[in-house]
Amino acid sequence: MPQKTVVTIVGARPQFIKAAAVSRAIARMAGSPLRELLVHTGQHHDENMSEVFFRELSIPAPALNLGIAGGTHGRMTGRMLEEIEKALVEHKPDWLLIYGDTNSTLAGALAASKLHIPVAHVEAGLRSFDRRMPEEVNRVVADHLSTLLFAPTDVAVQNLRTEGIVGDKVRRVGDVMFDVMLFYRDVAARQSTILQRLELVPKTFVLATVHRAENTDDPARLRSILGGLAAISEKHTVVLPIHPRTRAAISARSDFKFPPGLRVIDPVGYLDMLSLEWNAGLIATDSGGVQKEAFFASVPCITLRDNTEWVELIHSGANVLVGADAARIAAEGLRRFASRIPETPLYGDGHAAEQIAAALA
Ligand code: UDP
Numbered sequence: 621m622p623q624k625t626v627v628t629i630v631g632a633r634p635q636f637i638k639a640a641a642v643s644r645a646i647a648r649m650a651g652s653p654l655r656e657l658l659v660h661t662g663q664h665h666d667e668n669m670s671e672v673f674f675r676e677l678s679i680p681a682p683a684l685n686l687g688i689a690g691g692t693h694g695r696m697t698g699r700m701l702e703e704i705e706k707a708l709v710e711h712k713p714d715w716l717l718i719y720g721d722t723n724s725t726l727a728g729a730l731a732a733s734k735l736h737i738p739v740a741h742v743e744a745g746l747r748s749f750d751r752r753m754p755e756e757v758n759r760v761v762a763d764h765l766s767t768l769l770f771a772p773t774d775v776a777v778q779n780l781r782t783e784g785i786v787g788d789k790v791r792r793v794g795d796v797m798f799d800v801m802l803f804y805r806d807v808a809a810r811q812s813t814i815l816q817r818l819e820l821v822p823k824t825f826v827l828a829t830v831h832r833a834e835n836t837d838d839p840a841r842l843r844s845i846l847g848g849l850a851a852i853s854e855k856h857t858v859v860l861p862i863h864p865r866t867r868a869a870i871s872a873r874s875d876f877k878f879p880p881g882l883r884v885i886d887p888v889g890y891l892d893m894l895s896l897e898w899n900a901g902l903i904a905t906d907s908g909g910v911q912k913e914a915f916f917a918s919v920p921c922i923t924l925r926d927n928t929e930w931v932e933l934i935h936s937g938a939n940v941l942v943g944a945d946a947a948r949i950a951a952e953g954l955r956r957f958a959s960r961i962p963e964t965p966l967y968g969d970g971h972a973a974e975q976i977a978a979a980l981a
Contacts, residue, residue, distance in 0.1 A: 624714040626656045631663030631724030634909045638719045640677035641799040641973035653981040657683040659707055661700050661724040665689050672889035700727035708735050715740050715980050721755035729762040744769035745776025746929035770976050775931055793975040794968015797909055801916050802970045812895035826856050827900040829907050831863035841944035845924050846879055848949025853881030861888045901958040911939055920956040936962050
């Protein structure tokens with residue numbers, strides 16, 4: 621069988637983590653049927669938002685780094701579209717592989733489909749049904765342009781069916797983030813020293829992350845979320861690894877300060893993040909990935925959003941939507957702290973990445 625070339629587009633933190641699983645599966649295939657070239661758009665680029673993940677998760681070095689970050693959605697996506705097209709014309713891949721729902725995902729899908737290069741989308745079929753979210757626009761377009769759609773859950777398959785995307789092109793493979801977590805959980809337990817560094821006692825603290833545009837771009841919501849977390853911090857330590865977008869939103873306003881009770885730290889690498897997640901008594905987040913990782917770690921979660929794509933977590937009772945309401949965040953956070961959550965397998969068998977690699981080959 622002749623070797624097929626896959627060009628993979630990554631650019632943002634969650635994509636590095638997802639790509640870690642699939643790139644490893646591709647590299648380990650018997651007979652090496654696939655050659656993978658990684659294109660890093662540059663959307664996230666510094667040490668703690670990008671490089672640490674390549675190092676810790678042994679992700680192959682990008683064949684190309686486009687260095688495109690910042691600017692408006694239109695400008696960023698447009699510049700990526702132009703550069704990805706050039707890379708595709710040069711390498712003529714058999715597949716373009718994209719992950720999730722960022723501007724890098726959208727630019728990759730558009731560039732490849734105009735060149736008639738088949739697109740494979742990992743994490744297909746997720747919907748918040750909120751078209752005001754940039755991620756929702758990106759994922760809807762990416763799914764409709766894709767030739768192979770790797771859905772993590774039954775709900776995702778159903779969402780695609782509702783939009784008329786059916787048949788063999790849709791594969792329910794499970795969630796690659798579950799694969800990555802299984803692979804690195806023990807490594808994190810052995811190697812991460814974050815609990816000692818921050819002097820945290822397991823199961824006595826809350827881990828919080830906030831970075832969705834709907835929260836960071838709306839000062840009233842952001843203030844209210846921080847207020848809710850501050851109220852929780854009167855009882856339990858709250859650790860907040862701060863996303864650059866959230867830090868920028870807070871520093872842009874002179875009347876805005878982090879509440880003193882919060883332990884605000886720089887973003888952490890994946891191994892430290894797993895260690896924080898597994899040892900937290902509660903996770904408060906607006907991140908898609910972190911909602912699932914809370915569930916993997918059997919830690920109760922409150923989601924700082926009005927909706928979620930990962931609805932099975934809500935239905936199972938593992939997670940609850942609290943929006944940006946300070947009183948609700950405090951009440952649900954304190955009530956759920958260290959509570960037990962149901963343990964049902966929702967995200968596959970830990971072999972999503974191998975199934976994806978096999979389908980591409
Ligand atoms: N993450 C990390 N360090 C941090 C915060 C998050 O390694 O300081 C990881 C987290 O464990 C998860 C992924 O980043 O695997 C989630 O990415 P993010 O929250 O940026 O995006 P989303 O999942 O919402 O698309």
